[in-house]
Amino acid sequence: MKGRSSLGFYERRIFPWLNDRLTRAPEIERLRAEALVPAHGRVLEIGFGSGSNLPHYPAAVASIAALDPNDGMHDLAAPRLASSRVPVWPVIGGAEQLPFITGAFDTVVSTLTLCSVKDPERVLAELRRVLRPEGLLILVEHGLADDPGVAKWQRRLNGLQNVLACGCNLNRPIADLVGRGGFEWKQLRRFYVPGVPRTHGWVTLGVATPSESTKYEVQSTKYKMSTR
């Protein structure tokens, strides 16, 4: 892990602590455990945060690259890394430009993170690149609800959410973004998490694989799109 970030005190110290507490409610822990069952081999987790997924990784996982741009998150995660059964490699950075070769991972995990990245389309293109052709993208994400009444409030509250939760958006259509981003859903469930306000609790949980038409040829240093 290199460098220290130039983030402010709220983003580096208060938000990581708050997020850690709010996203480890029993209902969310159950979703983490359910989603991570198919994870295996070399795993990349983007938006690793404070490492809340670590206890839920199954034995089939060999290693985890833990990517997050917020070094305050990495600091909070450090004790969990120290007691992890699986080797974890912390990496400071955003998922828009990944420092990994094409086809490097068997599984990519994103939980409650596609809401917060700056450029979700670019992130999905990068995830597709670093995932091997039969690899799995595992997601648990909150986003834009189908219910127009809830969606209206999500749009109204989005600016406030952005400020309070350090760039988090309530209004991203997650299932569509993933489909348009070159993935096919293999499993998909969308529902309101009990006990969470509907604006924040519309969750997309599922597993996707790179779609046939957009597979990348695996090369050691660069990648190109195959048009099969």
Ligand SMILES: C[S@@+](CC[C@H](N)C(=O)[O-])C[C@H]1O[C@@H](n2cnc3c(N)ncnc32)[C@H](O)[C@@H]1O
């Ligand atoms: C709401 S937190 C979720 C943390 C963790 N994934 C979880 O499930 O608890 C969102 C995380 O995304 C990270 N993040 C923000 N922008 C990102 C980016 N461009 N690429 C990767 N992660 C990012 C934040 O630093 C934060 O740790």
